[in-house]
Amino acid sequence: MEKTNIAIVGLGTVGTGVAKLLLDHGDRTSRHAGRTLWLKKAVVRDLAKHRDVDLPAGVATDSLEDVINDPEISVVAQLIGGLEPARSIMLRLLESGKDIVTANKALLAEHGPELFTRARELGRSIAFEASVAGGIPIIANVSQCLSANQIRSLEGILNGTSNFIVTQMDEKGAPYDVVVRKAQELGYAEADPTMDVDGTDAAQKLAILAHLAFGATVDWSDIPRMGIDGLDPDDLRYSRQLGYRIKLLALANLADDGLELSVAPTLVRIGTPLAEVRDAFNAIRVVGDAVGPVFYHGLGAGQMPTASAVVADLIDTAVGRTRLTFQTLEYFSIDNPPRAKLRDADTLVGRNYFRLSVANHPGTLASITSVLAKHKISIASVMQHEGENGSTHLDPVPLVIMTHEATEGAARAATQEIESLDSITGPVVRLRVKD
């Protein structure tokens, strides 16, 4: 049986999982690849460190040169996170004739055009299934399995950390800070979870998916985004009473006048598949013009789900499938970037959830609803509870308003105007609603 020599660069959590699959389950990779995938080298920073995988003698090395200078190694799983030295290492590997498999979505989001263009110049390929939604093979599904379609829309829960936090806040009624600490203890959140909870990670993944689905080159930092870091448990509770759950939803919609892209906490109706995605799971709903809606649900991250995606890419690359379309598909091209025309945010139409803190005196509701009426925003439902035990009728009370569809521009203008009313005692919370 033919043999493809593989190297892993970076033996962290995912790298260790990849090594396990290659070493312990060579039979299945050979069966699916029709050839042996042979782990020849694994580049680590510290050779002395204990690892969860038994590498055969001679495999571990702390020198990248052992891979660069070995012409027998043709495919490299490059599993170093962050931008540098990951970028420089990937360029050197490409230049030494290696095909690359990577899970580094931040690197692709920042330097995709440079890296992919260089790979094409050198006749090499980069596979990146593991970069988005680890356990869901969404890259292959969007770019190959649904290739007969014009994708119309994509909606996804793409950040497992955020979804874990929101699920726990929702189900346990616990405040944000407490849940984040729990997520860190369980390994679902990093020591510094900023990129996960502020929407950056989801926006980077959405930029990659939008590129595959719409051929649009999008700078992730251009995507309007809001994280879950400011989420109040009260809003989760009121949403539930109204029949919704709040999810950090990444959304892409193709319209005649351009592409709508956003990442934001969104009210999703209970009982719909996206609303029922719990904890560290991810899910994506894709609508294609021929296939209709297709829904995917799986683990968003973790050692073995991500390793599963990396090894599938290693097989595809070793077999030669990746190479067949890498040149023609021109992913992340800098030569001829079909820049996405993002739709003017103000013209987007959607429903809104408002939570206001209002003084409890006559005329308050009338003044608020007048502002909404002036901006042509009609009200779907209103919920105002009595003050809590021990509060007086003079204490401010929460007022929740769900609107029918309105433009984003009107909703924003109304929010500003409402915030300036005398009877409003705090900032207005406004969230997107998706039916």
Add this chain to the structure above:
Amino acid sequence: MEKTNIAIVGLGTVGTGVAKLLLDHGDRTSRHAGRTLWLKKAVVRDLAKHRDVDLPAGVATDSLEDVINDPEISVVAQLIGGLEPARSIMLRLLESGKDIVTANKALLAEHGPELFTRARELGRSIAFEASVAGGIPIIANVSQCLSANQIRSLEGILNGTSNFIVTQMDEKGAPYDVVVRKAQELGYAEADPTMDVDGTDAAQKLAILAHLAFGATVDWSDIPRMGIDGLDPDDLRYSRQLGYRIKLLALANLADDGLELSVAPTLVRIGTPLAEVRDAFNAIRVVGDAVGPVFYHGLGAGQMPTASAVVADLIDTAVGRTRLTFQTLEYFSIDNPPRAKLRDADTLVGRNYFRLSVANHPGTLASITSVLAKHKISIASVMQHEGENGSTHLDPVPLVIMTHEATEGAARAATQEIESLDSITGPVVRLRVKD
């Protein structure tokens, strides 16, 4: 740009959809394939018949020879249903050097080994994404995207017709016959829906998926199966009261002592993803040892979802991806068939739903529960309603019993014994329960 000449054989519903995608959306197929997919011929039975697609002059022909004898045509979408002449036509196309894309699952289930072996001998390929769950790319997902995994289990709603019928019976409380007529009017059921409603179609699809997932060669007719054609609306109602919906579930489970395969109406807990699959949708839950659970949901059939799968296969075949693994994967081999060892049905363990029609006199429940106890089947819940208005206390009443886990052998033996009790006035309904 390079060009691949395509032919369609059989311009029925799906064939027409494929022609539309190729003719109206050549831009997207070229973008994804890096080459033009050119529809050169479409073989029809009756040239005079009106069709929903405008074929360019010279494309339609009623002679298969126009395809066989045209060396420029390299890929053929063979979209004729049934076994013959579909089988002979496929063999002739392979022998004339064409790669094949097909949606004909019955043909693969019956003649897969012969056709695939012949294709390999001839250096040709057969792609068949459209043969299972039209709108869900489950073939590519199981055989490629999840190729790093040992699949542990597969559970699926694979027959859209049955699911439509069961959903309508459940939601409208309508009897089987009425719903079947409605399904026929809406085009969800054929004039003779036998193969769909008796479990044959789902078993054929399960045999194909089991082959891909477990490398097991299974004769679909060896799969224990029960259809929905005998389903009583009462059982749907009682199940719902107990927190379950009934779905025609195809199930494959890998255990140490062999493979469990079955197709049967099954109680699925409300709120779980499979229970919420409505109408003509399909869904599949796959568990891999690395990736964990992955859930897919999409349209099971229909013109454009199936055409989407066919065109994705045409692209993969034209690009050369299909060919790369077709020889090595040895799907449906007759030379060395790794025959599946099906587990002894009697040893399978599961929960059961029993509905009995019992005479309303003292000792009845005691005699039934004694039989269950004798067979070591413990009871999870019992539901006995009073007789309907107008019935006397002598009329038989329905008794529903949900059990804890028991072996199939014990459940079957207990069923026989209960049926022979004097107090039982009709056949015992027994259904599988899946938590």
